[in-house]
Amino acid sequence: MDQLLQHFLNALMLGGTYALLGIGLTLIFGIMRVVNFTHGELYAFGAYMMYALVMLSGANFFVALALAVVLGALLGAALEFVLLRRLRGADIDTTMLVMIGAWIALQNAEQLAWTGVAKSIDNPFPAAPLVIGAVSVGWNRLFVFAVALVLIGMTYLVIQKTKLGKAMRATFQDRDTAALMGIQIGHIHTVTFALGSALAAAAGALLGPVFVAYPSMGDLAAAKAFAIVILGGLGSIPGATIGGFILALAEELGAGYVSSGYRDAMGFLLIIAILVFKPTGLFAQKERIG
Amino acid sequence: MDLLTVRGLSVRFGGLLAIESLSLEVREGEVLSLIGPNGAGKTTAFNAISGYLRPSGGEVLFKDSNIVGRSTNDIAALGLVRTFQKTSVFPSRSALENILIGLHLRSKQSALAILLGLPSVARDERMLLAEAERILSFINLQNKKDELAGALPYGEQRLLEVAIALAAKPKLLLLDEPVSGMNPSETASFMAKLAEIRALGITILLVEHDMKMVMGVSDRVVCLSQGRIIASGTPADIQRNPDVIRAYLGERHKRAEGARPRA
Amino acid sequence: MKSLVTVLGVAALASVPLWADAYLLHVLVVTGIFMVAAISLNLLLGYAGQLSLGHVAFFGIGAYASALVSLGFDISFFTLKPKPVWMAMLAGIAAAGLCGWFIGRLSFKVRGAYFVIVSISFAEVVRLVAVNWVELTQGPMALNNIPPLTLGSLTLWKKPENYWLVLAVAVVSFILVKRLVGSKAGRAMIALRENEPLAASVGVDVTRTLVLATIVSAAMAGAAGALYAHYVRIVDPDVFLFIYTVTMVIMVVTGGKGTLAGPVVGGLIFGLLPEGLRALAIKPETQWIVYGVLMVLVVYFLPAGIVPALKRRVRWIS
Numbered sequence: 001m002d003q004l005l006q007h008f009l010n011a012l013m014l015g016g017t018y019a020l021l022g023i024g025l026t027l028i029f030g031i032m033r034v035v036n037f038t039h040g041e042l043y044a045f046g047a048y049m050m051y052a053l054v055m056l057s058g059a060n061f062f063v064a065l066a067l068a069v070v071l072g073a074l075l076g077a078a079l080e081f082v083l084l085r086r087l088r089g090a091d092i093d094t095t096m097l098v099m100i101g102a103w104i105a106l107q108n109a110e111q112l113a114w115t116g117v118a119k120s121i122d123n124p125f126p127a128a129p130l131v132i133g134a135v136s137v138g139w140n141r142l143f144v145f146a147v148a149l150v151l152i153g154m155t156y157l158v159i160q161k162t163k164l165g166k167a168m169r170a171t172f173q174d175r176d177t178a179a180l181m182g183i184q185i186g187h188i189h190t191v192t193f194a195l196g197s198a199l200a201a202a203a204g205a206l207l208g209p210v211f212v213a214y215p216s217m218g219d220l221a222a223a224k225a226f227a228i229v230i231l232g233g234l235g236s237i238p239g240a241t242i243g244g245f246i247l248a249l250a251e252e253l254g255a256g257y258v259s260s261g262y263r264d265a266m267g268f269l270l271i272i273a274i275l276v277f278k279p280t281g282l283f284a285q286k287e288r289i290g
Numbered sequence: 291m292d293l294l295t296v297r298g299l300s301v302r303f304g305g306l307l308a309i310e311s312l313s314l315e316v317r318e319g320e321v322l323s324l325i326g327p328n329g330a331g332k333t334t335a336f337n338a339i340s341g342y343l344r345p346s347g348g349e350v351l352f353k354d355s356n357i358v359g360r361s362t363n364d365i366a367a368l369g370l371v372r373t374f375q376k377t378s379v380f381p382s383r384s385a386l387e388n389i390l391i392g393l394h395l396r397s398k399q400s401a402l403a404i405l406l407g408l409p410s411v412a413r414d415e416r417m418l419l420a421e422a423e424r425i426l427s428f429i430n431l432q433n434k435k436d437e438l439a440g441a442l443p444y445g446e447q448r449l450l451e452v453a454i455a456l457a458a459k460p461k462l463l464l465l466d467e468p469v470s471g472m473n474p475s476e477t478a479s480f481m482a483k484l485a486e487i488r489a490l491g492i493t494i495l496l497v498e499h500d501m502k503m504v505m506g507v508s509d510r511v512v513c514l515s516q517g518r519i520i521a522s523g524t525p526a527d528i529q530r531n532p533d534v535i536r537a538y539l540g541e542r543h544k545r546a547e548g549a550r551p552r553a
Numbered sequence: 554m555k556s557l558v559t560v561l562g563v564a565a566l567a568s569v570p571l572w573a574d575a576y577l578l579h580v581l582v583v584t585g586i587f588m589v590a591a592i593s594l595n596l597l598l599g600y601a602g603q604l605s606l607g608h609v610a611f612f613g614i615g616a617y618a619s620a621l622v623s624l625g626f627d628i629s630f631f632t633l634k635p636k637p638v639w640m641a642m643l644a645g646i647a648a649a650g651l652c653g654w655f656i657g658r659l660s661f662k663v664r665g666a667y668f669v670i671v672s673i674s675f676a677e678v679v680r681l682v683a684v685n686w687v688e689l690t691q692g693p694m695a696l697n698n699i700p701p702l703t704l705g706s707l708t709l710w711k712k713p714e715n716y717w718l719v720l721a722v723a724v725v726s727f728i729l730v731k732r733l734v735g736s737k738a739g740r741a742m743i744a745l746r747e748n749e750p751l752a753a754s755v756g757v758d759v760t761r762t763l764v765l766a767t768i769v770s771a772a773m774a775g776a777a778g779a780l781y782a783h784y785v786r787i788v789d790p791d792v793f794l795f796i797y798t799v800t801m802v803i804m805v806v807t808g809g810k811g812t813l814a815g816p817v818v819g820g821l822i823f824g825l826l827p828e829g830l831r832a833l834a835i836k837p838e839t840q841w842i843v844y845g846v847l848m849v850l851v852v853y854f855l856p857a858g859i860v861p862a863l864k865r866r867v868r869w870i871s
Contacts, residue, residue, distance in 0.1 A: 035666050086853065092666055093604060094852055097806055100799060101848030108838040108845070219795065223677060226670045261685035268674035268681075275663045275671050342750070366756040374754075380747040391744045395756035397737040401765055404736040405729055411736060418737075458755040 002134035007256050011248040013141040013210075016148030017203040019244030021221055022228030023155055023237050024199030030235030031172045031192045033092060037099040038079060039225055040218025041106040042197040046072050046204030047213040048110060051119045054209075061124045065147075065205050072201020073194040080193035085186065111215040118212040144206045151202055155195070156237050168192060172235055200225070220264055227267035230274055246270075293318040293462050293493050294339070294370075299348035301331075301338050301517075308334045309517040311348070316462065316495050321488055323496045323504045325528075326514035327538055332497045333375055335514070336466055339495075340372040341365045352462065367395055371455045372464035375497075377447050381440025385431055385450055388439045389422040392457030396421070422457070429453045429483065445476045452483075462493045469500055481507050505529065513537065566720055570713035578712040582784060584824025585719035586777050591804040591816035592726045593773035598802070599810030600734060601766040602746025603660055607672030608774055609798040610679045611649040615775025616782040616792055617683065617690060619645030620699045623783070628688050638702045642779040649775020650768050657767030661760045673795065680793030695789035702783050715784050722780060726773050731813055733769065742766050743811075803844060807851050809858025818860055 021043060028036045046068045053064035083102055087095050125139035159165035170178040171188045179185050203221070204213075228247055232239025247267055255263035294316040301309040309331045316322050324332045337343040339350050341362040349356050357365050380388050397418055399411050426432045429449045434442060439450055448468060455463060469477045477500060484507050488494060498504050504511060505525040512522040515537040521528055528534055570578060594608045622644040625635035636644075656675065663671050683690045690696065701709045702718065709715050733739045741762045744752035753759060782788050800823060808819025823844075830840045855862050 029666070033666070035669055083849065093602075094856065096604065096666075096669065097802070097852050098849050100802065101845040101852070103845070104796075104799065104848070105842045105845030108841040112836070112838045112842075223673065227674070230667065230670060259685065262681060265678050265681040265685075268678045271674045272659075272671060272678070275667060276659065340754070361758075362750075362753040363756045363758045366754055372754055374751065378748060378751045380744055380751065382747060383743065387740070391740050391752065391757075392755045394737060394741060394744075394752075399737045401738055401769075404732055404738055405769075407728075407732050411732075415736070454751070454755060 003256065006135045007252040008249070009135055009137055010141075011245065011252040013137075013145045013148075013248075014251070015245030015248035016145045016152070017207050017244075018224060018228060018248050019152055019241040020148055020199045020203040020206075021225040022232060022240035022244045023152065024196035024203075025225040026229045026232065026235055026237070026240045027159075027168070027192055027199075028196040029229055031168055032084070032189050033095075034084065035092065035096045035099060036193075036196070037096070037103040037222065038106060039196070039200050040220075040222025041103055041110070042072050042076060042200035042218075043204035043221040044107070044110060044213070044215065044218035045075060046201030046206075047121070047208030047217065048114055048119070048204075049201070050205045050208045051114075051121050051213050054121055055119070061122075061209075065202075068205035069198050069202045072205075073198035075201070076197025077190050077194040079197070080190045084189065084193070088186070088189075107215060107218065114213075114215065116215055118214040120212050121209040123209040138210075140210055144210060147206060148203075151199065152237075152241055155199065158195075159237060164191065224267045227271045230271050291318050292316065293353065294495070295349075295351040295354075296335075296339060297349045297351070299335070299338055299350065300346050301334055301343060302346040307517060309338065309345075312514075312517070312519060313348075314512055314519065314522070316493060318493055319488075319491065320509040321484070321494045321496065321507050323498055323508040323511045324514060325498065325501075325504055325511060325534075329516075330514040330537075331517040332514055333466060334517075336372060336464055336495075336497055340370060340464055342372075366458055366460075369459070369461035370464065371458045371460035371462075373451050373455050373466050373468060375466045375470070377444070377451065379439040379442075379447055379450055379454070381438065383439055384436050385426060385439055385442065386419075386422055386435040388450055388454055389425050389457050390418055392425075392454035393418050393421060395458055425453050425457055428456075428486075445472050448472065449480070449483075452487075456487065456492075460492060462495065463487070465494060465496045465498075467497055467499065469498065469503055477503055563720075563724060567717065570716050575712055578716050580825065580828050582712065582716050582719050583781075584820060585716070585723050586781050586784070587800065587804065587824055588817060588820030589719070589723050589726050589777040589780070590774050591801050591808070591820045592723070592730055593770045593777065594801045595805045595808075595810060595812075595816040596730050596733070596742075596773070597766055597770040598805055599812070599815065600739060600746065601742040601763065603763065603766065604665065604669045605656070605660070605672045605767075605770075606669050606795075606798055606802065607656070607674070607676035608770075608801055609793055609795065610672075610676035611652060611771040611774035612778040612781070612797070613676075613679065613683070613793040614652055615645040615649040615778030616788050617645075617696070617778075618648035618775070619779035620696045620782040620788045621689070623700050624696060624698070626689055635700075638700055638783055639704070642702070642776070642783070645779035645782070646772050646775045649778065650772035653768040653771025654764060656771070657764035658760070660763050660767065673798075676793060676795065676798065680790055683790035683793060690790070693789060695787055697787040699782055699786040699788065701786065709783075719780055719784075722776060726776070727813070727817070729769070729773070734813065738762070738765060803848055806848070807855075807858055809860035809862075812858065812860045815858050815860045819858070822859075 025036060025039050028034060049068035049071050050064055053059040053067060054061055079102060083098055084095065087098060123140045125143060129136040129138045130142065159168060167178070167183045167188055170181065170183060171185060175185060224247060228240055228243040231246060232243030247270065250266045250270060251263050254266045292315040296312055296314050299309055299312040300307065312335060324335065326332050334343065338345040341357065341360055345358060350358050352368060352370050357368065357370070380391060397414055399414050403411050423432065423435065426435050429452065431446060431449060431453070434446065439447065442450065452465065452468060469480050472480065481503055484494065496508070508525050510523065511525050511528040513520050513528060513534045520533045520537060521531045569581065573581070590608070590612050597603050597605050619641045622633065622636050623638045623641035625633050656672065659671060660668050684692050707714065709718060741752065741757045744757055745759060745762055749759065804819035804823045805816050807822065808817065809815030827840060851858070
């Protein structure tokens with residue numbers, strides 16, 4: 001029973017960051033219909049920025065976190081502007097191939113810059129975990145969970161309550177009509193990609209100090225993000241959030257009770273299972289985002 | 291005999307009843323036109339009959355067997371082929387290749403025979419090629435056979451569409467607004483072509499807005515409004531029918547009066 | 554005229570082992586193996602228009618199945634004695650083809666971008682199984698000492714013989730795809746890609762067509778995998794890495810998807826390019842950055858690939 005509780009707690013922390021990854025991708029995938037292969041690289045970017053800022057430049061941990069997210073947004077906006085603008089209206093194969101090219105280039109650039117050695121990042125939290133009865137929770141993990149929740153909430157508010165969010169939702173539903181209504185689709189795309197990338201970078205910046213940063217960390221992250229998007233239904237923030245927690249729980253329980261080697265397979269197995277039995281996802285709110 | 295019998299067909303989209311208990315028969319060898327103002331449900335009826343939409347109720351009997359729920363390719367194999375309202379060709383292939391694809395059901399090549407390169411496959415291909423050229427000549431596009439279908443002028447693309455459907459050897463051909471966007475001379479030559487298609491023994495169910503064409507080619511006309519049949523009969527009957535005139539709100543009635551009905 | 558050029562070309566290719574050194578031969582053998590995989594991917598991605606990014610799974614399954622059958626294996630509920638390599642290779646092809654059938658049926662239910670994700674996921678699951686099911690696959694410790702192919706009294710230890718074998722398989726693959734594409738089945742695949750409702754309206758059975766395309770494509774990739782296993786003679790789970798799918802995709806897309814010569818040209822370029830870059834003492838990471846940038850440039854400026862662009866040039870001249 002205590003084991004189970006511990007798994008649940010671990011899943012909570014992991015789930016929060018997975019949710020960030022998933023929400024970022026569901027926005028990009030949903031609004032822009034782009035299979036964003038660079039999503040994992042933004043995740044890695046966030047982690048590496050933390051390394052650069054905290055370990056190499058000696059910046060304050062929390063300042064570095066905020067900076068990493070902002071830098072992630074900027075990188076995302078740049079990618080969209082340079083790579084995707086010209087491809088507006090192109091079919092999904094074309095954008096997919098461009099994204100693959102960008103992903104390869106980015107990951108290897110990261111490898112060149114930081115070498116393949118895993119980097120650890122210090123955090124300012126007490127090393128001794130918080131112990132409640134039979135379960136324990138590291139302070140850093142608690143922090144990650146809290147920040148993730150805040151970011152999820154903020155994103156939800158932006159999408160639901162702001163003019164920008166409304167424009168994004170309109171673009172998701174019907175791009176042509178939205179354009180006719182005067183919405184600048186180009187701007188929306190750039191903002192969406194920037195926002196999605198910022199969330200991925202945030203996830204990386206949060207998890208980097210908990211684990212380590214290494215060049216191919218983005219690959220698994222991206223794959224899990226896709227799993228979450230499919231689980232939660234395209235374009236659904238609540239879906240991606242719940243999906244993130246479900247995936248984390250499945251991984252924790254799978255690793256704990258089946259075999260730790262298959263932990264990472266959980267996400268993929270879930271994807272395949274869901275798509276075979278319920279192609280629109282568990283929470284498909286089919287034609288909405290938010 | 292009735293080639294197609296539709297009984298009590300209804301189609302529901304969420305809360306909206308697009309088609310309500312539609313019943314009609316298409317007799318073998320005839321040309322039946324479905325008319326009605328925009329939104330009357332003509333294309334929806336087409337989609338439901340040809341298997342692109344699952345009706346919420348009713349039956350569609352083609353050659354006395356119910357085809358509701360069967361896949362579109364099975365329905366085509368039975369002999370019911372339709373064209374589409376929006377121009378529908380295989381754009382990056384040549385006109386000849388388009389027809390070759392239409393001849394899909396006529397070829398009996400098996401995957402194994404193809405991979406082994408058996409001579410029967412080559413023979414089959416020669417037969418298909420000859421047949422495709424024949425069909426292209428039938429619609430007078432033989433000199434465009436190597437042109438990319440997507441590059442053809444609009445009127446010729448629509449002709450190609452019909453030719454692709456013909457290649458599938460239909461007993462019943464459903465034409466969805468085949469002359470929309472065509473100029474009068476193109477329409478006139480299409481009407482002549484339709485007569486030739488009919489002479490091949492193919493039964494035709496037509497959806498059209500162009501009244502001159504409808505009155506000129508049809509044996510019978512059925513008028514839909516808001517998902518229900520409001521009139522049916524010979525072109526002459528339909529032109530005089532006050533319900534039909536009312537459904538079209540007057541403007542079209544002048545044009546319909548101007549066309550000469552088929553005797 | 555065309556067939557004369559082709560025959561001369563193949564003859565020229567066959568003569569390579571007579572003058573090339575061992576290293577070049579090795580590069581060509583591996584290039585040839587990847588080319589077969591690219592030809593198979595082109596059938597699925599280029600002709601049938603299926604966004605299948607899990608192709609490496611078929612390659613790897615072919616490799617592992619062939620290796621395991623030739624080595625024999627012993628898992629808790631089943632023991633297999635080692636079988637002759639030619640039989641093992643057929644087993645590899647069959648195993649890959651079977652997975653192709655499964656994916657083909659799946660692709661009917663799951664379309665477009667979702668299918669991309671499913672195909673990648675499938676490949677990843679297979680990789681993780683290869684890593685973790687140590688009893689069967691030896692996990693990361695790899696299957697080694699895989700026997701080479703024996704044909705009658707000839708055992709393919711040396712590079713020239715392997716080169717000719719790969720050349721033969723490549724030629725056969727090319728011919729198979731050519732036959733398929735010029736037939737009713739190939740036209741059905743293209744029709745699906747171009748305009749699915751129209752294709753269905755003239756009788757094309759979507760599921761059947763997709764399944765056929767995937768089975769043939771997967772079996773061919775499995776053959777490439779089997780060739781790989783018995784040439785390199787060591788197989789580990791890294792054979793399932795996504796980066797190899799990417800390599801195949803780059804080959805197909807740059808060469809020209811949906812054309813017969815595309816994967817051949819693409820395969821040659823991206824098989825030989827790494828060697829050229831290595832000669833320039835470029836780091837592997839830089840090489841991959843070049844590939845990535847190249848992909849993007851090709852998509853922007855030569856969206857149909859190199860072969861169609863060349864064809865246009867030639868037509869323009871003549």
